[in-house]
Amino acid sequence: MLKSLYIEGNTPLHRLGVKTKLVILLLTTIGLYIFAQPVVLAAAALITLTIYATLGMPWREAEIRLRPILITITILALVNAYVLGIEEATISTLRLLAILFLAASITATTTIAAFMEAVSELLRPFERLGLVRADDVSLAFGLVLRFVPEIFNHYNALKEAHQARGLPVKTARIIGPLIIMALKDADTIADAIDARGLRAH
Amino acid sequence: MTTKDIVLIALFAAIIVVLGFIPPVTISFIPVPITAQSMGVMLAGCIIGAKRGALAYVLVVLMVAIGLPVLSGGRGGLDVLIGPTGGYIAGWIVGTYVVGLIAERMVREGQKEVLQFTGFFVASIIGGIGVVYALGIAWLCFSTGTPVMTALYGNLAFIPGDIIKAVIATLAARAVLAGYPLLPQRAH
Numbered sequence: 001m002l003k004s005l006y007i008e009g010n011t012p013l014h015r016l017g018v019k020t021k022l023v024i025l026l027l028t029t030i031g032l033y034i035f036a037q038p039v040v041l042a043a044a045a046l047i048t049l050t051i052y053a054t055l056g057m058p059w060r061e062a063e064i065r066l067r068p069i070l071i072t073i074t075i076l077a078l079v080n081a082y083v084l085g086i087e088e089a090t091i092s093t094l095r096l097l098a099i100l101f102l103a104a105s106i107t108a109t110t111t112i113a114a115f116m117e118a119v120s121e122l123l124r125p126f127e128r129l130g131l132v133r134a135d136d137v138s139l140a141f142g143l144v145l146r147f148v149p150e151i152f153n154h155y156n157a158l159k160e161a162h163q164a165r166g167l168p169v170k171t172a173r174i175i176g177p178l179i180i181m182a183l184k185d186a187d188t189i190a191d192a193i194d195a196r197g198l199r200a201h
Numbered sequence: 202m203t204t205k206d207i208v209l210i211a212l213f214a215a216i217i218v219v220l221g222f223i224p225p226v227t228i229s230f231i232p233v234p235i236t237a238q239s240m241g242v243m244l245a246g247c248i249i250g251a252k253r254g255a256l257a258y259v260l261v262v263l264m265v266a267i268g269l270p271v272l273s274g275g276r277g278g279l280d281v282l283i284g285p286t287g288g289y290i291a292g293w294i295v296g297t298y299v300v301g302l303i304a305e306r307m308v309r310e311g312q313k314e315v316l317q318f319t320g321f322f323v324a325s326i327i328g329g330i331g332v333v334y335a336l337g338i339a340w341l342c343f344s345t346g347t348p349v350m351t352a353l354y355g356n357l358a359f360i361p362g363d364i365i366k367a368v369i370a371t372l373a374a375r376a377v378l379a380g381y382p383l384l385p386q387r388a389h
Contacts, residue, residue: 002218002269002270002271004269005268005277005278025279068274068276069286072286073285076345079347079355083348084346084347088346092344092346092347093345096284096344096345099284100284103278103284104280106279110267112268115266115268119263136202139211140211141263144211144214144215147212147215148215148219151212151215151216151219152222155222171223171237172372172373175244175373176372176373176376176377176380178216179216179248179373180376180377180380183213185212186205186209186212189208189212190205193207193208
């Protein structure tokens with residue numbers, strides 16, 4: 001149900017470490033705000049598009065992933081062209097596209113496990129300050145992945161119950177029972193976790 | 202933070218993800234389809250409170266960042282967060298916190314029903330619409346250069362749908378408060 005956006009492959013971007021990739025994304029983003037000439041931005045967009053297109057993703061999949069955000073960018077480009085003029089609109093649109101293709105490429109070439117490792121490393125200083133416990137974060141994360149299919153089943157059960165009684169399925173009517181069904185197990189689950197000593201120090 | 206708090210945070214994050222799977226509602230007089238997912242801000246704040254609600258959204262945003270397609274329409278990945286509408290997603294975290302703060306202060310068990318409905322509705326409007334829009338528009342204008350007033354006008358199209366969401370969230374939050382109260386016992 002929750003299929004990762006990672007795409008199997010062995011491109012240079014696949015081989016780079018996740019932290020390197022995130023630093024590249026950050027520096028590129030900052031760089032494209034500093035060097036805001038249309039030529040530079042067009043070149044950057046072309047390069048990142050090439051990277052994105054050569055990751056080994058089926059063309060259709062590559063297009064479906066970016067479609068919603070490309071529609072948003074197109075609408076904003078048209079609005080900006082009308083309000084700010086063609087030049088400003090070109091600059092901001094090219095910059096957005098360049099960053100977008102790079103970010104999507106990093107998402108497609110990094111596994112969940114690699115990302116999680118980076119996350120717990122990022123949390124370590126906060127853990128030392130006593131603000132957060134990295135183990136709790138991974139516990140919560142694992143629980144979400146476990147709960148999503150379950151709650152989706154609750155939703156389907158409620159939907160079928162409505163249909164069986166000839167009632168139209170309305171979000172407004174389903175949402176209250178859905179949340180109560182989902183949350184009422186919280187005590188049992190928490191007890192089960194504590195009974196197993198999963199949060200023991 | 203007790204184990205139960207962590208479980209509630211995870212359960213709510215999962216609910217938010219599932220809300221993204223529910224087919225969007227289209228209402229004839231509103232130009233934008235209503236997705237259930239952004240209603241999660243109001244629901245999380247009103248039902249599990251400021252801290253736990255905001256942390257549920259932190260989890261969701263973390264899932265988006267590491268490439269899980271948990272947003273409505275199967276969207277996800279760094280590109281969504283860094284894109285022009287990424288500010289709305291960051292706004293969900295802050296918005297939920299504000300919804301929770303207001304709801305925790307305005308709503309109590311054993312209060313008159315009208316007061317509970319009012320509290321949840323006010324919290325949903327201020328945190329779920331006001332705060333989310335403010336951060337969303339700020340990032341949109343910064344990343345695209347669109348003038349603030351233009352972005353503000355564009356956002357007006359979403360207001361009717363969001364008010365309907367606030368009404369639904371209010372009814373649901375009040376139903377949960379009556380059936381399984383969690384808001385009064387705040388996170389530690």
